Amino acid sequence: MLSALVVTGLNGISSKGRMRVFWILQATGWGLWLTDQMLWTVFDLVLQKKMPEMFSADALLFMAGVPILAGLLLRPQLQPSERSARLGALDFSLLLLWWLYLYVFYVICWQYVSPDLAHYDRNYNLLDAAEALVLAFVLGVFWHRASGRWRKFYGYFFGAVLFNSVAFYLLNRALDNGAYFTGSWYDLPYSASFAAFTVVALAGQGLSSTTEASTDETYASWIATLAMTAVLSLPVMAAFALLGRDIPAPVARFRILVTLGAMFAMVFLLFFKHYRLNEELKRTNNVLEEASLTDPLTGLRNRRYFLATIEGDINQVLRSYADHRDQRTRDLVFYLIDADNFKEVNDRYGHDVGDRVLVEMARRISSAIRHSDVLVRWGGEEFLILSRYTDRTEAETLSARVLAAVSDTPFTFTNPNETTCRTCSIGWAAFPWFSVHPEIVNYEKVLNFADRALREAKRAGKNRAVGLLPAGDQLAPTLSEMAYSNHMTADVLASVDTTDTRQE
Numbered sequence: 001m002l003s004a005l006v007v008t009g010l011n012g013i014s015s016k017g018r019m020r021v022f023w024i025l026q027a028t029g030w031g032l033w034l035t036d037q038m039l040w041t042v043f044d045l046v047l048q049k050k051m052p053e054m055f056s057a058d059a060l061l062f063m064a065g066v067p068i069l070a071g072l073l074l075r076p077q078l079q080p081s082e083r084s085a086r087l088g089a090l091d092f093s094l095l096l097l098w099w100l101y102l103y104v105f106y107v108i109c110w111q112y113v114s115p116d117l118a119h120y121d122r123n124y125n126l127l128d129a130a131e132a133l134v135l136a137f138v139l140g141v142f143w144h145r146a147s148g149r150w151r152k153f154y155g156y157f158f159g160a161v162l163f164n165s166v167a168f169y170l171l172n173r174a175l176d177n178g179a180y181f182t183g184s185w186y187d188l189p190y191s192a193s194f195a196a197f198t199v200v201a202l203a204g205q206g207l208s209s210t211t212e213a214s215t216d217e218t219y220a221s222w223i224a225t226l227a228m229t230a231v232l233s234l235p236v237m238a239a240f241a242l243l244g245r246d247i248p249a250p251v252a253r254f255r256i257l258v259t260l261g262a263m264f265a266m267v268f269l270l271f272f273k274h275y276r277l278n279e280e281l282k283r284t285n286n287v288l289e290e291a292s293l294t295d296p297l298t299g300l301r302n303r304r305y306f307l308a309t310i311e312g313d314i315n316q317v318l319r320s321y322a323d324h325r326d327q328r329t330r331d332l333v334f335y336l337i338d339a340d341n342f343k344e345v346n347d348r349y350g351h352d353v354g355d356r357v358l359v360e361m362a363r364r365i366s367s368a369i370r371h372s373d374v375l376v377r378w379g380g381e382e383f384l385i386l387s388r389y390t391d392r393t394e395a396e397t398l399s400a401r402v403l404a405a406v407s408d409t410p411f412t413f414t415n416p417n418e419t420t421c422r423t424c425s426i427g428w429a430a431f432p433w434f435s436v437h438p439e440i441v442n443y444e445k446v447l448n449f450a451d452r453a454l455r456e457a458k459r460a461g462k463n464r465a466v467g468l469l470p471a472g473d474q475l476a477p478t479l480s481e482m483a484y485s486n487h488m489t490a491d492v493l494a495s496v497d498t499t500d501t502r503q504e
Helices: 002-014 017-046 058-073 082-113 117-145 148-176 187-203 214-243 249-292 303-322 342-349 351-368 392-407 443-459
Strands: 331-339 374-379 382-390 424-431 464-470 477-483
Touching: 002 017, 002 187, 017 058, 058 082, 058 117, 082 117, 082 214, 082 249, 117 148, 148 187, 214 249, 303 331, 303 374, 303 382, 331 351, 331 392, 331 443, 342 351, 351 374, 351 382, 351 392, 382 392, 392 424, 392 464, 424 443, 443 464
Parallel strands: 424 464
Antiparallel strands: 331 382, 331 424, 374 382, 464 477
């Protein structure tokens, strides 16, 4: 027993993560088993007294198997997902509590409440046998599913459990028949079975967990179902204690109190699990919502985000105008940006390079805007800047920064020596269209104006920004153009009325 305790303890010290927990639980079990054996040794050899028929240390012998079984139920051969680890720990705690409850319910009552050796021995032996069967079953299932060193380890473990169970059964029968004495031949197989566990611990040195496969989620579901079954069994146990005619009244009362205490503890764990599930659901919903509002290629916001938030921005602008706030921070400017001649990038270098160019362009545009602005992947090679809390008279400044950020530095591909210069065109328009009656023209129309300005920038030669502004209080817009080269030049054209906007 001591050698098994030492080897499992050393394995725990040299392991990490889930494997360390597994070996610590194994060492805990062997520590309890060794403590029980030492108490027997003190009574038998030191005090030279007859062992009590219902020895308090018998609980240690039963409890020794609990952490050993618990370590196996953690599935040390697999490294579960973070979610499975969080929720599985609570199901595991429920099963552990239920197992301890069974011992108190069936054994302790006949030891202290209403002492009865026959009931005590029978219930103890049944629970001990059930524990051994469950341990062997779990090992058999894990051996069947494992491979490599883990399969060999579980095979050794299963053999040691079977060997120990047979040896313990023979020794226990000898005790019942009065045929056992210290140093008799029954001690030989019993001692050899503990040596077998030391071999198991040595065979487990250096084992490590592997990543949990998604199909193994069925195990977590099975454990959760078993935990709920354990919880639902408590009312049945309470009814059994109330309706049992052959059970003494003190035992019945004790069992009812124990069941109520176990129910309270398990309900608390279930409440905590429900809280964890709600938090997990919130996190999952947040992740899904974030994914639905984010472009997967560039990481920018997408059109769905724009549609979900634009009404709030519009209402903020209308309130600012209604309250006559500072005009330098109350406008909303739409900038539509389109990569120039982007098709030739895909045709010449391939779509992978084209994607990298878009990602880099998104990064450069993001670096040119303010924190309060929002950059949206509008579709294809188009982007939209939603410039908040700004002044339309300074709209060209942001356009200049974006044009410079995109075209000043060549784009580098996989080969550092292979670069290309890229440019973009910008069309912009400001909301509200009229400052006197800001609600007359909706934002969709203003966005259309920005799109028309972008087309005008393309027709004018690309690598430039064009903005549309209203011509005074008339519906006809003013065309503001800014052409850009490596040395930035800006040409703000005088008021030019388009031919068809008045009709719109």
